[in-house]
Amino acid sequence: MSTNLQGYEAVIGIEVHVQLKTLSKIFCSDSTDSTAGDNENISPISLGMPGSLPTLNSKVVDLAIKAGLGLNCQIRTKSFFARKNYFYPDLPKGYQISQYEDPICEKGFVEFFADGMEKKVSIERAHLEEDAGKSTHYPEHTLLNYNRAGVPLLEIVSGPDMRSAREAAEYCKTIRAIVQYLDVCDGNLEEGSLRCDCNVSVKKIGEPKLGVKVEIKNLNSFRFIEKAIDFEIERQVDQCLSGQKIIQETRLYDPDKNRTFTMRVKEDAEDYRYFIDPDLLPIIVSDEKIQMIKKTMTELPRPRAHRFVQQMGLTQDEADILISDKAIADFFERTSELSKNSKLSANWILRDVLGYINDHHLRIEQIKMSAQSLAELLILIDQKIVSGKIAKSIFNDMIATGESAQQIIDKKGYKQVSDTGELEKVIQDVLAASASQVAEYHAGKEKVFGFFVGAVMKATKGQADPDKVNELLKKMLKS
Amino acid sequence: MAHEINENIIKQIAHLAKLTVTDEEIAYYLPQIQKVLSHFSELNDLDTNNIEPLITPVDLKGYLRSDIVEKVISTDELLQTAPDKVGALFKVPPVI
Missing domain, CATH: 1.10.10.410 (Arc Repressor Mutant, subunit A)
Known part of the structure; x- marks a missing residue:
């Protein structure tokens, strides 16, 4: 929240790394299965062996275009891969294949609601790159698993358009909803298939020049994004007020202590000595291809929320919560369709179903109750066969056991007496x-x-x- | 070349390339590097406005692979190429 910042304001830009939903890696046929054993998904190409050459996965290009269209971006008909040079054993080649000048998607925007206000954030670019391997550090050595090296990522870069932690968190939720709706990414923050790095700086209100930015990493939930940015804004304002300089660096967020700490002092873009990768030819995208992919686009979160408000009588807040996760929105629509009562469906899902999944740290796909079962219970409520109070007990049993409302009523002898x-x-x-x-x-x-x-x-x-x-x-x- | 090559730039490049260079070596290499780069300085005089950079000499379209998983070589065989390992993980000197 932008409470009292003592004459300062925050400027936030975000990079979201989205893992594209492919079976094989971006430049070779290794599997992307995240449950594989150590180094099960590797080959001479992902290990960067001398003489091995990358070949681009066509699905990666299709998914990047689809995501780009969902972000209202222009799709470049010709774009290139570049080498980002750095030495770290998580990428054995000594460089990461990425895009620098001329990324595949650029100049887009997204819109969302934050604190009841409509907000528009620009998307500067979205470019393709390969993920790095995973290193585990010990005092005497480091161990490396390259299963993730070469997994396709789309890095979505926003403009420095956000002013509060709340807006930043809402932006990240919006990006996740869009890529989930388009089925280009499963959007799982805990497992790292969607990662948000936040660039935060502060400046005196009205000052045209941006302050020195600090990048925060290791944010694996929307709540942490909000808390980490709030902490970081406060830290930087304190620093400025006490006359100290902010240094450009990467900081990690520690959720247990709710603070950020220095990870490394950032290298500048020119330190990466980007140059066009001579091993790869340009990515050429035809207009026909873009038109074809446009036709496969499904309904996006914002229009869906609009429909929930206009046609199903929900409030904007109710609709916003339901659409933020595609699976939840699907569950709601199915329940609503079967029970023929949208408002009642929304009430029960927002209060009881979401309450249950939050308490049990589950995703809606993991609960035992189907939309159809819930709809059956809602019909019983609508027809006054069970009272609201008893329905709540039946619901608790249903969601815990996966049994139908009727089974539970028969077993426990519940029934509304209206005879x-x-x-x-x-x-x-x-x-x-x-x-x-x-x-x-x-x-x-x-x-x-x-x-x-x-x-x-x-x-x-x-x-x-x-x-x-x-x-x-x-x-x-x-x- | 926008930068003039000096000792500090040599040090910075050596640092990024993870090379150790002594002051004697810098003194030895600096004039050589300056000389090589001066050969290219003539290019700076050319007007390259409105000329698209040449990225590939022939206008080829990249070959695209289908999204199919294929295991081309066993993990064991690849691990054998490494100097050291722990289980199925590659082992390298500490990096932090």
Whole structure:
């Protein structure tokens, strides 16, 4: 939040690394399966053996174009690969194949809501590159697993357009939703298939020149992105106020301590000595190709949220939460379609289903209850066969066991009693047992009516239809 | 060449290339590197505005591979090419 920054404002730009959903790597036929054993997915090309040559994966180009279109980018009909030179054993070639000048996608934008305000952030570029291997450090040595070396990434670079941690987090959520909707990336932050690096700087309000930027890495949840940026803004403002200089560096976020700390002092772009990779020919994209991919585009998150508000009667906030994860939005639409009650579906999913998956750290795909089961329960509520209170107990059992609402009702004997004959009998018993209250009621003390309702609900273990109880009680007290 | 080549630039390049150079070596190489680069300085006089950089001499379209997984060589064989390993992981000197 941009609370009191003592005359300073924050400027935030974000690089999102999106792992493209392919079976094989960007430049060779090694598998991209993340569950493989150590160094199972390697070959002379991913190890950078002398004489090995890269060959571009066509699926990578298709997915990059699709993502670029989803980000409202211009797609370059001719783009190139470049070598980014640095020495680190996670890339045995001594360079990473990336794109520098002329990336495949550029000049796009995304729009989203942050704190109820509409926000537009520019996308400077989105370029293709290969991922590096994973190193594990020990005091005496370092161990390397190259399964990830050569996995295709699309790096999406925003303009320095964000001003608060909240906006930054919403931006990252928007990017994830877009790539998930387009099925170009599974968008899993914990497993690293979507990684957000945040560039943060501060400057005096109104100062045209940007401050020195610090890059924050190791942010594997949207909550951490927000907390890390908040911490970093505060650290930099403190630094400025006490007259110290900010140094350009890369910092890591430590979620346990909620602070950032120095990882390394950043090398400048010219230190990477980029040059065009002579092993690879230009990527040529035809207009027909772009048109063909355009036709395969599915509905994107923003238009979907708009439809939820306009056609299904949800609020903007409800729609925004539902669309932020494609699987959740799909679950909602299916429930809504089957139960024929959008508002009730949204209420139960936002409160109960999301509450459950958050408490249990699950994804919606992992729960035992299907959209169809939930819809069946909602129909029972709609038809007043079960009360809201009992529905909640049934729901808890359903989501825990995967059984249907009907199975649980049969097993536990839940059922809303709305059978007139049965209820009349219960009411008669209640009235007979509370003669003094009945007398009070007839003497004009209408407040005791609530007492009767309570007694009937108790006698039926909460299973009576409250509307029906009210109606019958009024009638029977009159007679 | 926008930069004039001096001792500091030699040191910076050596650092990026992970090479150790002594002051004597810098004194030895500096005039040589300056001389080589001066051969190219004539190019700076040419007006290259509005000329697209030549990236490939022939306008070829890159060959694209289908997204198919193929295991071309066993992990064991590749591990054998490394000087040291732990299990199926490559072992290198400490890097931090």
